[in-house]
Every structure is written in structure tokens, then in C-alpha cells.
Amino acid sequence: MPKKYTVTPWEVSGEIDYGRLIKEFGVKPLDDKILNRLEKHTGNLHYFLKRKIFFAHTYFDAILEQAEKGSEFYLYTGRAPSGPVHLGHLVPWMFCKWLQDNFDANLLFQIPDEEKFLFNEKLTFDDTKKWADENILDIIAVGFNPKKTRIFLDTEYAKTMYRHACAVAKKITFSTVKSTFGFTDSNNLGEIFYTSMQSVPAFLPTILEGKPTYCLIPCAIDQQPHFFLTNDVAPKLGYPKPATILARFLPGLQGMHHEGKMSSSAEQTTIWATDTAEKVRSKIMKYAFSGGKETIEAHRKHGGNPDIDIPYQYLTYFLEDSDRLKQIYNDYRSGKMLTGELKGFTAETISKFLREHQAKREKAKGMAEKFMLRD
Amino acid sequence: MPKKYTVTPWEVSGEIDYGRLIKEFGVKPLDDKILNRLEKHTGNLHYFLKRKIFFAHTYFDAILEQAEKGSEFYLYTGRAPSGPVHLGHLVPWMFCKWLQDNFDANLLFQIPDEEKFLFNEKLTFDDTKKWADENILDIIAVGFNPKKTRIFLDTEYAKTMYRHACAVAKKITFSTVKSTFGFTDSNNLGEIFYTSMQSVPAFLPTILEGKPTYCLIPCAIDQQPHFFLTNDVAPKLGYPKPATILARFLPGLQGMHHEGKMSSSAEQTTIWATDTAEKVRSKIMKYAFSGGKETIEAHRKHGGNPDIDIPYQYLTYFLEDSDRLKQIYNDYRSGKMLTGELKGFTAETISKFLREHQAKREKAKGMAEKFMLRD
Numbered sequence: 001m002p003k004k005y006t007v008t009p010w011e012v013s014g015e016i017d018y019g020r021l022i023k024e025f026g027v028k029p030l031d032d033k034i035l036n037r038l039e040k041h042t043g044n045l046h047y048f049l050k051r052k053i054f055f056a057h058t059y060f061d062a063i064l065e066q067a068e069k070g071s072e073f074y075l076y077t078g079r080a081p082s083g084p085v086h087l088g089h090l091v092p093w094m095f096c097k098w099l100q101d102n103f104d105a106n107l108l109f110q111i112p113d114e115e116k117f118l119f120n121e122k123l124t125f126d127d128t129k130k131w132a133d134e135n136i137l138d139i140i141a142v143g144f145n146p147k148k149t150r151i152f153l154d155t156e157y158a159k160t161m162y163r164h165a166c167a168v169a170k171k172i173t174f175s176t177v178k179s180t181f182g183f184t185d186s187n188n189l190g191e192i193f194y195t196s197m198q199s200v201p202a203f204l205p206t207i208l209e210g211k212p213t214y215c216l217i218p219c220a221i222d223q224q225p226h227f228f229l230t231n232d233v234a235p236k237l238g239y240p241k242p243a244t245i246l247a248r249f250l251p252g253l254q255g256m257h258h259e260g261k262m263s264s265s266a267e268q269t270t271i272w273a274t275d276t277a278e279k280v281r282s283k284i285m286k287y288a289f290s291g292g293k294e295t296i297e298a299h300r301k302h303g304g305n306p307d308i309d310i311p312y313q314y315l316t317y318f319l320e321d322s323d324r325l326k327q328i329y330n331d332y333r334s335g336k337m338l339t340g341e342l343k344g345f346t347a348e349t350i351s352k353f354l355r356e357h358q359a360k361r362e363k364a365k366g367m368a369e370k371f372m373l374r375d
Numbered sequence: 376m377p378k379k380y381t382v383t384p385w386e387v388s389g390e391i392d393y394g395r396l397i398k399e400f401g402v403k404p405l406d407d408k409i410l411n412r413l414e415k416h417t418g419n420l421h422y423f424l425k426r427k428i429f430f431a432h433t434y435f436d437a438i439l440e441q442a443e444k445g446s447e448f449y450l451y452t453g454r455a456p457s458g459p460v461h462l463g464h465l466v467p468w469m470f471c472k473w474l475q476d477n478f479d480a481n482l483l484f485q486i487p488d489e490e491k492f493l494f495n496e497k498l499t500f501d502d503t504k505k506w507a508d509e510n511i512l513d514i515i516a517v518g519f520n521p522k523k524t525r526i527f528l529d530t531e532y533a534k535t536m537y538r539h540a541c542a543v544a545k546k547i548t549f550s551t552v553k554s555t556f557g558f559t560d561s562n563n564l565g566e567i568f569y570t571s572m573q574s575v576p577a578f579l580p581t582i583l584e585g586k587p588t589y590c591l592i593p594c595a596i597d598q599q600p601h602f603f604l605t606n607d608v609a610p611k612l613g614y615p616k617p618a619t620i621l622a623r624f625l626p627g628l629q630g631m632h633h634e635g636k637m638s639s640s641a642e643q644t645t646i647w648a649t650d651t652a653e654k655v656r657s658k659i660m661k662y663a664f665s666g667g668k669e670t671i672e673a674h675r676k677h678g679g680n681p682d683i684d685i686p687y688q689y690l691t692y693f694l695e696d697s698d699r700l701k702q703i704y705n706d707y708r709s710g711k712m713l714t715g716e717l718k719g720f721t722a723e724t725i726s727k728f729l730r731e732h733q734a735k736r737e738k739a740k741g742m743a744e745k746f747m748l749r750d
Contacts, residue, residue: 174549
């Protein structure tokens with residue numbers, strides 16, 4: 001059967017078959033065994049784990065081994081600054097905060113400004129700088145520990161990073177990036193080099209502290225191809241392989257069959273982190289793909305399908321109360337809950353979430369310097 | 376007729392036909408017209424120009440136009456640090472100093488440490504740092520004006536350079552570096568990106584000062600392929616095209632037919648900047664390819680051939696006195712001067728030159744910080 005989706009760091013489209021993607025990428029599912037092992041440390045599991053929003057990993061067992069030995073590890077994630085932050089971006093960061101809190105872990109937060117500059121014909125470094133400044137407010141709003149979190153733009157930290165990126169680059173040929181990313185001879189030299197810069201934070205504490213330091217990367221699964229290369233290179237440079245813990249994408253408003261993830265390029269149908277309650281409500285009412293029946297009568301009689309219903313799916317990401325979620329699932333499935341009611345409840349849930357985010361985002365203004373790492 | 380030589384930034388070999396190379400590279404000869412125009416400014420011509428050691432250029436007329444308008448331009452050259460400096464390396468730097476003195480020009484001196492690291496399997500950044508420190512002494516010994524000269528290692532100046540290298544890299548595809556440098560899919564990502572870093576100093580004053588600033592690059596002709604790319608990119612980024620003024624290579628001791636240039640890899644037969652007078656004498660006596668006849672009798676009768684004689688060729692680089700040089704040419708040609716005499720005189724001339732160089736090199740210790748540019 002031909003694939004109906006594409007997942008690369010620069011393109012996510014189509015109806016993603018995550019089970020198939022796990023096999024294709026050669027990553028491991030986050031099964032009960034490893035989740036139980038994690039729970040022994042944390043005493044609880046984030047609902048993203050229970051609901052398989054974080055669903056796969058590479059080398060996460062090595063991280064748990066570190067934790068079991070009482071050794072530290074650190075977290076590394078990122079945000080490429082080409083526009084405002086939307087709901088989907090916040091998901092891995094929320095999980096990253098949970099990991100930071102539960103393991104008291106340091107976090108390196110990369111802003112690969114040159115990546116967006118290089119891969120987007122029209123974007124300038126003035127644009128990426130503007131968006132980096134904006135996005136950093138959203139990052140801080142997630143609640144990372146300022147004492148344990150360092151945020152950096154690649155171009156501002158390049159004196160430290162470039163030489164180590166060269167050490168990575170020396171171990172990767174163009175053949176390899178051709179097959180890993182589907183690059184061709186028409187890719188520009190910066191696009192070709194860039195993956196080396198994304199590897200560096202996975203090694204940086206090992207390099208700077210001069211002792212092997214394990215790294216866990218929470219991210220959406222589209223970033224995994226970079227970290228395959230990182231893993232190939234790590235033993236050649238004498239560094240531990242970083243682990244990844246991988247999220248599904250928050251689906252777009254128009255449905256999982258319509259687009260693989262909420263996308264910044266679909267302006268109208270994206271819920272931005274700065275959207276007002278009215279905007280959230282109007283977008284969900286107007287655009288959210290529904291699993292409900294066409295008439296109230298049919299819905300009452302046959303019930304809706306929450307599994308394809310976007311408002312319901314969004315609740316799995318933003319409603320922490322699992323009992324309530326289950327009840328909504330059942331009520332919608334049975335026809336007791338109508339599409340309008342579900343949409344209204346989801347709009348309210350997301351608006352409440354965003355109101356809190358926006359209040360913390362407001363407080364983040366002026367705090368950025370506490371977090372920034374520069375040469 | 377098939378080519379018998381190769382000239383790329385990473386390989387120079389075979390018996391180079393410089394006339395053919397001019398056509399092949401599409402550069403211009405330094406003809407009498409442009410040399411006269413230069414002499415109007417400087418009042419004299421360096422003997423490297425009279426003897427066609429600097430023999431070709433690109434856009435040098437645009438530099439002269441700046442000078443004629445009373446506008447400033449700056450110089451940019453470099454040294455990749457993979458070993459000690461030999462006689463051949465000093466040639467473009469001596470000319471660069473002459474240009475600096477005559478035009479009171481600023482000079483950016485690049486030490487592309489990552490280039491050597493990337494293109495040489497075994498070299499580490501510890502090696503390149505060690506050689507950079509050594510080589511900088513030789514650079515300073517040439518006599519550059521400390522107030523007008525800035526030396527930098529790419530990895531130490533990467534915070535400034537990397538973002539501009541990305542801007543260059545965005546305008547060059549892999550296809551282009553394949554055809555320019557003969558790269559293949561087996562080249563590593565750093566090798567592929569590197570040319571972007573070599574372009575940056577050709578634009579940096581324009582970028583940092585915010586006004587078009589012309590750049591003249593004195594270098595050996597093997598570096599020209601990089602600057603073809605620089606010239607392609609310049610108008611796309613809104614910067615003036617840099618000009619180059621190009622040198623032949625100092626031939627290797629074993630003759631012009633044997634190797635294209637004095638090479639660091641031919642340890643024994645290379646004259647290092649730190650060689651003693653005895654070593655210089657012994658290398659010239661033992662290895663220097665001679666244009667003389669096999670016996671003294673035959674030489675006295677038929678004369679030698681200075682055009683292929685390495686000791687004579689070296690005098691064209693290191694004996695400033697043109698009358699004396701002409702006399703030696705004639706005396707050797709006629710058979711009046713014997714091979715042993717010529718070798719002895721050349722050894723003396725080079726030893727005297729190196730004695731002065733080494734004294735200045737000794738004085739350069741502790742002076743490096745006056746010249747260094749770092750982020």
C-alpha cells in the first residue's frame with residue numbers, strides 16, 4: 001500500500017499512520033514496561049504518556065538506567081523561529097517541563113534561527129530574530145526552571161557551536177543526508193550543513209564538562225531523522241548517544257485526514273498561543289472537523305465518532321482530567337453529547353489553558369535575559 | 376592536448392601551464408596597461424609584478440578605480456594552519472605587505488582552521504590551533520601594520536562569521552560546488568559548507584560598516600575557485616564583488632616538471648621558514664633541480680638553462696636586485712657561472728632572507744594579541 005503521508009523535519013503532510021511510522025523510522029514504542037519503569041521514578045505518569053501522545057522513543061532505557069543509578073541527565077529540545085507559536089508547539093514543551101520538574105534536569109533549548117533562514121527562501125535574519133524574541137516568551141511561559149534552563153540562538157552561540165558542528169560534519173557525507181532527508185544537488189550549502197548544528201547540543205555538556213553526560217530529547221517525531229545522524233556520529237566522536245522521546249503531532253483543525261499536523265502555514269485554521277477566547281471559539285466552531293452526525297436527530301440516535309472528531313482529540317491534549325475525558329468520549333459516542341456542546345466545551349478548555357499561558361507569557365517579558373546563553 | 380596539471384584549493388600537482396590556466400579559469404593577465412595604472416599610484420612596481428610572479432587578476436581595475444577616486448579599499452588573505460610555513464607561503468604575504476604599505480590599507484587575515492580540520496582526516500582542532508599559533512608568528516614577521524591588520528581563526532570568530540556564511544550558503548547549491556571543486560556525494564558536510572566561510576571576509580567590512588567597501592584578495596591562483604563563487608553571490612547579497620590578484624606558486628625544489636609547487640607534504644625537499652642556513656644550503660645543494668650541464672666542461676661550453684633551473688627560479692622570488700638577477704641569468708646561460716656557484720649564491724640569498732625573517736619572527740612572540748580578532 002502506498003504511503004499517504006510524509007514526515008520529515010521540513011514537511012509533515014497527509015494522514016499519518018503512527019504505527020507504520022514507528023517501524024519505518026526504526027524507533028521503539030513507549031510500551032507499558034518502559035512506562036512502568038519510568039513511573040517508579042516519577043511516582044506518576046503525565047497524561048501525554050497515558051494517552052500515547054508521547055508514543056515512541058530511542059534509547060530512553062539508557063536514560064532510565066542513568067536515573068536508576070542516581071546519575072544526572074539533561075534535556076534538549078528546540079524551536080525554529082519562523083512565526084508565532086501555536087497550540088501544537090506547546091505540547092512537547094509542556095512534557096519537557098514535566099520531565100525537568102520530575103528529574104530536576106538541566107535543559108538546553110535551541111533556537112535554530114539559521115535553519116529557518118536557510119530553508120525558507122524569503123525569511124531574513126531580522127525575521128528570525130523577531131520571531132525568536134516572540135517565541136522565547138512562549139517558551140518561558142511554559143514554566144521552565146530559570147536556574148536549570150538555557151535558551152540560545154544558533155547564530156548567537158556559534159563561537160561555541162561551530163567548531164563542534166564541524167566535528168560532526170566531518171563524519172557525515174552528502175550521500176547520507178541525501179538518503180536521510182531526501183536532499184538533492186539543488187539543496188543549498190547551508191541546508192546541507194545544518195543537521196550538524198542540530199547535533200551539537202546533544203553533545204555539548206559532555207564536551208564542556210569533559211565527562212560523558214546523557215541527553216534526552218523530547219520532540220515531535222519529525223525531528224527524529226536528525227537524531228539518527230547524531231546517533232551514528234556519537235560513538236565516532238566518543239560521546240554517549242542521545243535518547244529521544246517522541247510525540248505525535250497535534251492534528252490540524254480541519255481533521256487528521258486533511259493535514260498531518262497543526263501548521264503555521266494554514267493561518268486561518270491554526271490556534272495561536274496568543275489567540276483570544278473569542279478567536280479560539282470562532283475557529284473551533286467554524287473549522288474544527290467533527291465526528292458528529294449531520295442532524296441532531298441522527299446524532300442522538302447513532303452517536304458521534306470521537307476518534308476522528310477534532311474537538312475531542314484536542315481534549316486528549318489539553319484536558320488533564322481523565323475521568324471527565326472518558327465521560328465525554330462515552331457521551332459523544334452514545335449521542336448524549338451534541339457536536340455543538342463538545343465544540344463549546346473544547347473551546348472553553350483551550351481558552352482557559354491559553355488564558356493561563358498568556359498571563360505567564362506577559363510575565364515572561366523582561367525575563368528572557370535570565371535564560372539566554374550567548375558567546 | 377590533455378592537461379598535465381591539477382589546480383584546486385586542495386590539490387596542486389603536475390607541470391602547470393599558467394597561460395592555459397588563465398584561460399581555463401577565465402581570469403585576466405596583469406598586462407602592462409593595468410600595471411602602468413597601478414604604478415601611477417604607487418610610484419614603483421614590486422619586483423613580483425615585473426617578474427610576473429603575480430601574473431593575473433579579477434576585477435583589479437575596480438580596485439584601481441577606487442584608488443583613483445581617493446576611496447579606500449581593504450586587503451584580505453589567509454593561511455590554513457596544517458603545518459609549518461615554508462618559503463612558498465611567504466610570497467603572497469610579502470606582496471600583501473607591499474600593497475598595505477602603498478595604499479595604507481586595512482588587512483583581514485583569515486586562518487581557516489576548520490578548513491584543514493575538515494579536509495584532513497587525521498588533523499584535530501588541537502593540531503590546527505598549535506599550527507595557527509606558530510603560523511601567526513610568521514605572518515607577523517612579514518611586517519604587517521599592527522594598527523591596520525586583524526588576524527582571526529574561523530572557529531574563534533564564528534559568532535560574527537557563521538550567520539553571514541549562512542547568507543552566502545543560501546545562494547550556492549551542491550551542484551555548483553560539484554562543478555566548481557569537483558566534489559562528489561562522498562564529501563563531508565563541512566567540506567561542502569566551507570567555501571561559504573571563505574567568502575565572508577570579502578564582505579565583512581561592507582556588512583559591519585554598513586557601506587560598500589571594496590576588497591582586494593592577494594593569493595595564489597589555487598584559491599580563485601572559491602572567489603568565483605564569492606563573485607557569483609556578491610550581487611545577490613548587495614555587496615561589491617571582491618577583486619583578486621593572483622600569484623604563481625613557488626616551484627618545489629625538485630623542479631617545475633616534478634611538482635606544481637613547494638609542498639608541505641614533501642617534508643625533506645621543502646625549505647621551511649625556520650630552517651637554518653646550513654639546512655637551506657644542504658637542501659639546495661642536494662635536491663634543487665639544476666638546469667646546468669652534466670660536466671663542468673660541457674657547462675662552460677654550452678651554458679646552462681636558467682628557465683628550468685630551480686636555484687635561478689628561486690632568485691626571481693627572493694633577489695630583489697634586478698640588474699644582478701639579469702647578470703646571473705646571462706652568466707649562467709653563457710656557462711660563465713657554474714651550477715655550484717649558482718646554488719651557493721641562491722642558498723646565501725635565501726639564508727639571508729630567512730635570517731631576517733627569523734629575527735622578526737622571534738620579535739613577533741608576544742605580539743600576537745595586538746593582531747587578533749575574536750568574538
